[in-house]
Amino acid sequence: MAVVKAGAYGHGLDEIARALATEDLAFFGVANVREARQIRHAGVSTRIYLLGPTWSAERAEIVACGWTPCVSSIEEAREFNQLAAARGTRFKVHLAVDTGMGRGGFVEDGLSATMAALEGFEWLEIEGIGSHLPSADEDEPFTRRQMARFDAIIHDLGGSSRFRWRHLSNSAGILGYPNGACNLARPGLMLYGISPLPKFQQLLRNVMTLKSRITLLRDLPAGHGVSYGRAFVTSRPTRVATVGIGYGDGYPRQVSGQGAEVCIAGRRFPIIGRVTMDQMMVDVSASESVAEGDEVELFGPHLPVSEIADLAQTIVWEILTGITPRVMRCYHE
Ligand SMILES: *Cc1c(COP(=O)(O)O)cnc(C)c1O
Numbered sequence: 636m637a638v639v640k641a642g643a644y645g646h647g648l649d650e651i652a653r654a655l656a657t658e659d660l661a662f663f664g665v666a667n668v669r670e671a672r673q674i675r676h677a678g679v680s681t682r683i684y685l686l687g688p689t690w691s692a693e694r695a696e697i698v699a700c701g702w703t704p705c706v707s708s709i710e711e712a713r714e715f716n717q718l719a720a721a722r723g724t725r726f727k728v729h730l731a732v733d734t735g736m737g738r739g740g741f742v743e744d745g746l747s748a749t750m751a752a753l754e755g756f757e758w759l760e761i762e763g764i765g766s767h768l769p770s771a772d773e774d775e776p777f778t779r780r781q782m783a784r785f786d787a788i789i790h791d792l793g794g795s796s797r798f799r800w801r802h803l804s805n806s807a808g809i810l811g812y813p814n815g816a817c818n819l820a821r822p823g824l825m826l827y828g829i830s831p832l833p834k835f836q837q838l839l840r841n842v843m844t845l846k847s848r849i850t851l852l853r854d855l856p857a858g859h860g861v862s863y864g865r866a867f868v869t870s871r872p873t874r875v876a877t878v879g880i881g882y883g884d885g886y887p888r889q890v891s892g893q894g895a896e897v898c899i900a901g902r903r904f905p906i907i908g909r910v911t912m913d914q915m916m917v918d919v920s921a922s923e924s925v926a927e928g929d930e931v932e933l934f935g936p937h938l939p940v941s942e943i944a945d946l947a948q949t950i951v952w953e954i955l956t957g958i959t960p961r962v963m964r965c966y967h968e
Pocket residue numbers: 638640686767804805806807821822823824825831
């Protein structure tokens with residue numbers, strides 16, 4: 636299951652869905668109905684799985700379109716069953732189990748009774764079982780226990796043959812752990828070339844590069860403030876490149892003053908002063924050859940996005956999904 640929620644992690648849902656549609660995927664994983672519609676409109680026929688819960692007003696469309704939800708409550712299942720009955724077609728759902736995430740799914744206690752109740756809905760087919768890992772990139776002992784619990788749950792509910800699809804792992808789960816009883820996985824971040832576990836990073840290839848250009852190059856004297864709040868003041872004559880990107884593009888303003896760098900022609904230069912909405916300033920005094928119009932890499936092959944995420948005290952997922960529509964997406968085969 637290729638997870639393409641949040642605009643394929645900021646890469647562009649239509650393009651990524653079309654690029655992956657020719658792969659042998661069981662599902663595209665999306666967060667909600669709006670994303671499911673968008674994939675449909677992109678002309679892709681791969682099955683669509685809804686990773687998050689659905690609410691009542693959305694369910695008729697879900698059944699009509701044949702999207703696959705996970706169910707976390709008997710009420711949801713009952714309504715899906717009624718809608719399927721009204722159409723006279725059986726409808727596939729997955730049983731969501733909460734093995735530690737605390738966000739959705741049935742809790743483990745009483746799961747056999749839950750399963751029996753679900754099997755009582757004659758228009759539903761319990762095609763799969765899924766759960767989610769809250770700390771596969773942070774807590775290995777917990778994750779190993781959680782994986783063993785999930786295997787035990789599948790065993791207790793009738794064994795692997797009972798469910799066509801059994802899925803638990805996100806990227807960190809896939810990279811760092813064995814599969815157990817699962818035959819499906821839900822990679823998100825790693826599809827986009829980033830490993831949540833640094834030791835596996837060399838297995839993956841960079842996908843997104845965020846670039847801008849130097850729009851202006853000036854020489855400022857010593858003692859000159861740079862950007863809002865004048866939080867940075869030049870200590871010497873400084874060659875300052877103004878770059879046409881800012882937090883309005885999703886570049887995190889929080890890195891201001893934290894020592895973040897950009898890459899120009901393979902060399903790194905420090906951002907000085909606060910990142911503004913549309914522009915930022917870079918000290919390029921160390922190079923004679925930098926010129927107006929030069930490409931500036933904000934992150935990509937020469938500057939890992941994880942470095943920016945760390946300086947912004949956030950996670951890579953948030954940086955990628957935060958790149959705004961103003962940034963033109965260019966795709967290369
Ligand atoms: C977002 C999500 C994933 C993908 O997680 P990554 O860490 O990006 O691989 C997998 N499963 C569920 C339920 C999700 O919500």
